[in-house]
Amino acid sequence: MKTVSITIDGNEITAREGEKLLWVALDNGIYIPNLCALRENPEVFAGCRLCFVEVEGNNRPVAACTVPVTEGMVVSTRGEKALRLARSGFELLMSSHPVDCAHCTRSGSCELQKIAKHLGAKLKTKRLRNLQRHLPIDDSHPLFIYNPNKCALCGRCVWICRQHPGAGVFGFAHRGFERVISTFCEEPMGAYKCENCTECISVCPTGALVFKNGEEQSA
Ligand code: FES
Numbered sequence: 001m002k003t004v005s006i007t008i009d010g011n012e013i014t015a016r017e018g019e020k021l022l023w024v025a026l027d028n029g030i031y032i033p034n035l036c037a038l039r040e041n042p043e044v045f046a047g048c049r050l051c052f053v054e055v056e057g058n059n060r061p062v063a064a065c066t067v068p069v070t071e072g073m074v075v076s077t078r079g080e081k082a083l084r085l086a087r088s089g090f091e092l093l094m095s096s097h098p099v100d101c102a103h104c105t106r107s108g109s110c111e112l113q114k115i116a117k118h119l120g121a122k123l124k125t126k127r128l129r130n131l132q133r134h135l136p137i138d139d140s141h142p143l144f145i146y147n148p149n150k151c152a153l154c155g156r157c158v159w160i161c162r163q164h165p166g167a168g169v170f171g172f173a174h175r176g177f178e179r180v181i182s183t184f185c186e187e188p189m190g191a192y193k194c195e196n197c198t199e200c201i202s203v204c205p206t207g208a209l210v211f212k213n214g215e216e217q218s219a
Contacts, residue, residue: 006073015069020044022051022064025077032077033086033115035205036154037065040163045155049089050115054079061085087119094121095128096177097206098149104207105214111205112152135180140190144201144211148180151208157181157200169194181208 002017008030015024023039025032035048044066052061056074061082064075076082094112101107101123116123138146158170158181169192173182183192201209 004069004071004073006069006071006075008075009077017070018068020065021053021055021067021069021073021075024069025053025064025075030077031114031118032064033090033118034065035111035115035152036156038156038159038203041159043159045159048093048152048154050086050093052082052085052089053077054082083119087121090115090119090121091125091128093152094123094125096131096133097123097152098132099123104150105210106207110207131177133177138189139212140188141194142190142212143196143198144189144209146189147208147210148182150206151181152206153179153181154205155181156203156205157209160199160203164195164197164199167193167195167197170200 003014004017006013006015006024008025008028011028011030013024013028020037022032022034022037032053033050035050036045037051046063046066049063051064053064054061054076055067061079064077097112101110101113104110107113112123115121133149135148137149153172155172158172161170162168169183169189170181171184173180173186183189198211201211204210
């Protein structure tokens with residue numbers, strides 16, 4: 001496979017031509033906030049709008065998960081325009097997220113905490129109205145608990161679940177502020193056919209899907 005040379009934040013990097021910029025940066029130890037991308041998923045969802053970077057020659061920041069690397073590309077992950085967009089997206093997300101890290105099993109491995117630190121942003125936003133939802137928590141499954149109030153709607157669980165023939169437990173339901181990830185007909189998780197592979201838990205970046213026994217997930 002052809003390789004290309006690119007520069008990210010002044011670091012010269014060799015990458016496979018066409019590989020998405022997000023993965024090239026992460027593989028080379030350069031963090032870019034991201035929630036919805038999954039390396040195994042070839043269809044880019046680009047729903048979280050947190051992975052903005054600036055690419056020389058482009059007037060506007062671009063989502064790193066959507067951009068294939070090309071020879072000579074010069075990228076900045078710390079440009080002011082990109083950071084401003086990412087911070088706004090993060091604040092919007094956090095305006096409806098319950099911040100109860102002290103009682104959350106994902107605290108310490110939560111992607112939201114990592115993103116906040118990277119962006120220099122607060123988990124509790126003061127600039128936007130607090131729009132927390134109070135949806136029922138589903139603990140009907142024998143292995144895991146689903147708390148839709150902590151869901152960032154990244155869609156990772158939806159995609160990974162669909163990779164199992166006959167599974168596809170998760171899907172998006174409703175629109176706008178009412179949008180949730182749910183089962184078909186919004187049945188309780190425990191009542192739905194599930195292979196218990198628990199891959200949904202390993203890809204969840206927040207505390208929305210957690211093991212009942214407190215086991216750590218790997219995302
Ligand atoms: S990771 Fe790029 S838009 Fe979500």
